Amino acid sequence: MASSSLSVVLLLLCLAAAASAQMSPRFYDASCPGALATIKSGVAAAVSSDPRMAASLLRLHFHDCFVQGCDASVLLAGNERNAFGNAGSLRGFDVIDKIKSNVEQACKRTVSCADILAVAARDSVVAVGGPSWTVSLGRRDSDTASETLANRDLPAPSLSVTDLITRFAAKGLNHTDMVALSGAHIIGRVQCKNLTRLYSEENIGPALATSRQCTCPQLTSSGDSNLAPLDDTSPDMFDNAYFVNLKLNKGLLHSDQVLYTLASGATEHIIDGFASNQDAFNNAFSAAMVKMGNFSPLIFPQGQVRRICSKVN
Numbered sequence: 001m002a003s004s005s006l007s008v009v010l011l012l013l014c015l016a017a018a019a020s021a022q023m024s025p026r027f028y029d030a031s032c033p034g035a036l037a038t039i040k041s042g043v044a045a046a047v048s049s050d051p052r053m054a055a056s057l058l059r060l061h062f063h064d065c066f067v068q069g070c071d072a073s074v075l076l077a078g079n080e081r082n083a084f085g086n087a088g089s090l091r092g093f094d095v096i097d098k099i100k101s102n103v104e105q106a107c108k109r110t111v112s113c114a115d116i117l118a119v120a121a122r123d124s125v126v127a128v129g130g131p132s133w134t135v136s137l138g139r140r141d142s143d144t145a146s147e148t149l150a151n152r153d154l155p156a157p158s159l160s161v162t163d164l165i166t167r168f169a170a171k172g173l174n175h176t177d178m179v180a181l182s183g184a185h186i187i188g189r190v191q192c193k194n195l196t197r198l199y200s201e202e203n204i205g206p207a208l209a210t211s212r213q214c215t216c217p218q219l220t221s222s223g224d225s226n227l228a229p230l231d232d233t234s235p236d237m238f239d240n241a242y243f244v245n246l247k248l249n250k251g252l253l254h255s256d257q258v259l260y261t262l263a264s265g266a267t268e269h270i271i272d273g274f275a276s277n278q279d280a281f282n283n284a285f286s287a288a289m290v291k292m293g294n295f296s297p298l299i300f301p302q303g304q305v306r307r308i309c310s311k312v313n
Contacts, residue, residue, distance in 0.1 A: 036119060042120070055188025060092045072306070114141050130282070134290065
């Protein structure tokens with residue numbers, strides 16, 4: 001079984017390397033020179049209007065890449081959007097649709113939705129003070145999406161450290177990549193239905209638990225869709241406070257806090273390093289985003305360039 005899993009990971013890495021060799025940050029320099037500026041301005045406007053949108057666009061890209069690769073399948077109506085980890089919580093579709101419409105006005109059927117989403121995720125992080133990274137371009141859009149694969153592959157907030165490591169390793173991501181990507185939980189909000197830890201676990205700061213319990217009442221499901229900020233002090237600023245919070249038992253999601261308190265030596269040292277060194281976190285996060293962005297992209301002649309991101313041509 002271990003040998004089989006390793007073979008799958010090696011195959012994914014080889015396919016990603018082959019695909020990335022055909023991609024380039026300058027892919028649209030000739031065919032649509034204004035594409036990146038259009039995406040950047042669209043993201044800036046959206047985040048300025050709603051700072052939470054930065055986390056939403058980043059999460060949209062993550063949920064796209066973890067299911068059959070970075071192919072914009074998550075943007076298709078239905079299917080993946082209905083998966084357990086997506087239904088009623090994924091947002092930002094309208095922002096991507098607006099950006100796509102603006103790009104189409106300048107360059108019809110040229111820039112894929114998958115590339116727009118990858119660039120938008122990067123620009124969203126930068127817009128709230130986070131690091132930048134180089135996004136290779138040339139992805140094409142899938143004509144399929146799978147709710148079943150989404151339910152299987154997306155990491156759930158209830159997972160143990162062992163399960164998280166397995167889930168990320170299946171995508172070719174190591175412990176450092178996993179912890180760095182988890183650090184994105186410093187921005188945004190989470191629905192109360194994912195915060196059962198407030199009432200069932202002891203490794204949570206009492207003040208944090210009391211504060212969040214006011215937002216997320218235990219005895220009624222009427223508050224399930226209520227939103228709680230992932231970070232107490234700066235939920236719209238991308239920094240390394242996530243790791244400081246974990247050391248103080250202030251991780252809001254079970255799958256966050258277990259990385260420090262129940263990791264049995266697997267990830268604590270990485271969190272210690274990131275908590276004390278913002279640059280180390282920024283560099284690791286950027287590297288992990290580049291790696292994730294190269295998950296099984298569709299390269300011409302595969303896939304298509306959708307005219308509208310929510311439906312196939």
